[in-house]
Structures are given as C-alpha cells and as structure tokens.
Amino acid sequence: MNTKTSSTAAEPEATAKPVIAQHVGETDEPVLAKPLSEQDVATVLKLAKGANSIELKLSVPLSGHRATIESIGLDPVEAQPRQAFFFDTPDLALYKAGVVVRARRI
Numbered sequence: 001m002n003t004k005t006s007s008t009a010a011e012p013e014a015t016a017k018p019v020i021a022q023h024v025g026e027t028d029e030p031v032l033a034k035p036l037s038e039q040d041v042a043t044v045l046k047l048a049k050g051a052n053s054i055e056l057k058l059s060v061p062l063s064g065h066r067a068t069i070e071s072i073g074l075d076p077v078e079a080q081p082r083q084a085f086f087f088d089t090p091d092l093a094l095y096k097a098g099v100v101v102r103a104r105r106i
Contacts, residue, residue, distance in 0.1 A: 082106050
C-alpha cells in the first residue's frame with residue numbers, strides 16, 4: 001500500500017524578528033535599528049490591517065528628546081512612568097526563536 005503525503009500548509013507572509021536595541025555589557029550606547037524600506041513598510045501595513053492597536057517603538061537621539069516631548073504634547077510632570085522588563089534564557093534561545101517575553105509595570 002502506497003500513501004502519499006503532501007504539505008500544503010500555507011507559508012506565513014512575513015516573519016517578525018525582534019530588534020535588540022542594546023546589547024547588554026557591550027556598550028552604553030544603544031544600537032539603532034536600520035530604517036525600513038518601502039517594501040518593509042508596505043508589509044507592516046498589510047500585517048497591521050485589522051489590528052486593534054499598534055505599538056510603535058522609536059529611537060530618539062538625546063539631542064531630540066525635548067523637541068519630541070513638546071511635539072507630542074507630553075507633560076513630563078503629569079506623565080505616568082512605566083517600566084518594561086524583558087526575559088530570555090542565558091543563551092538567548094527566545095530571541096533566536098523570534099520570541100519576545102515582556103512584562104510591564106504601570
């Protein structure tokens with residue numbers, strides 16, 4: 001008896017990988033992510049269609065902090081401080097698998 005199996009599972013349209021903003025222990029300066037290409041932006045917008053919310057993470061140089069805070073209307077005195085904690089295994093297995101585990105404190 002011969003049996004054939006075929007793999008017809010759909011391939012994911014895009015794979016998200018986390019960007020490491022800073023390598024612990026290597027430097028005090030953050031490592032900035034490269035800008036997205038037009039194709040990358042189109043892919044992000046396609047993936048975001050129908051989402052309830054989108055979280056943007058931006059790197060603002062120290063020299064631009066004040067202008068950025070003023071431009072978005074943030075009052076540093078009235079703002080609610082938030083903390084984020086990231087978790088991984090010592091060998092960065094989660095990062096290598098494209099997984100980010102984060103806890104927030106508001």
